[in-house]
Amino acid sequence: MISVVIRNKNQDKALEFLLRNLSERYKGDFDEVIVLDNLSTDDSKLISEKYKAKFITVEKFSYGASANLAAETAKNNIVIIFSAHSFPVSHDFFKLIKEKFKGREDELAGLRCLHNINDYSGYINNISSSDDYNKAGLIFACSAFNKKVWQKHPFKSDITTFEDKEWTKRVVAEGYKIEFVPSIFCYQINRTKAQNFFRFKNEVIGSYQLHHSNFTIFKSFKGFLHSGFKTTLNCFIEIFYIFKRFFFMIKFLTNKPNRF
Secondary structure (H helix, E strand, O other): OEEEEEEEOOOHHHHHHHHHHHHHHOOOOOOEEEEEEOOOOOOHHHHHHHOOOEEEEOOOOOHHHHHHHHHHHOOOOEEEEEEOOEEEOOOOHHHHHHHHHOOOOOOEEEEEEEOOHHHHHHHHOOOOOOOOOOOOOOOOOEEEEEHHHHHHOOOOOOOOOOHHHHHHHHHHHOOOEEEEEEEEEEEOOOOOHHHHHHHHHHHHHHHHHHHOOOOOHHHHHHHHHHHHHHHHHHHHHHHHHHHHHHHHHHHHHHOOOOOO
8 A cells, every 4th residue: 555645834725635635536545644744833733633644743854854754654665755735636646656666666766756847758758767866856746655665775864955866866876766657746836935045045055965066156146147137127027018908908998899
């Protein structure tokens, strides 16, 4: 069977949508749901209890440590991690994952599901995780991994972010496989400016640590100018079309066409 693990922080509405989706559309495809919650102050716990999900509070959150906790807590060998603001879409979502793992527990470390054009392009073009661990590796908005492989190769608990990509890179180097599976999910979140900045900081550090990105003062300054120019240009374009819409409405109201 499959263990479903959901990482959550103050996403009670999205969490309820995901849990309702799981309970109404995929009953029998898994036998365990665990919510790993990072000190939410909303109704996340009540909603988890409503749908009979196991609720675990994580006081000191890190991406790698939470992935390890997911594996430790799950009772099944196939573990699927969702973000609270993602949810499965295709009717055969879990069945395809089970089928992929069948008889391949010793070689298959994980499966990456599909949610955007980049995933689908990688799937159609048979991009291998050994060729590109970033584009074809796990993404813990929604991916499945093999607990048996995790027992030999745990996630790095001290990594800033990209714990899924780092694990992909490491286990593939050990000879395991990570593949795409045509299980489709949706990933939807509206972040505040502060949340986007927090994400930006983590991804800069993670890109430097894992992808060995070459950040320089010159590139930072160039990025600053580019972002400033783009923001200013978009502002002027938006204002331009505000006026265009206004003048169009004035023209329309003074010369209305015949009704049918």
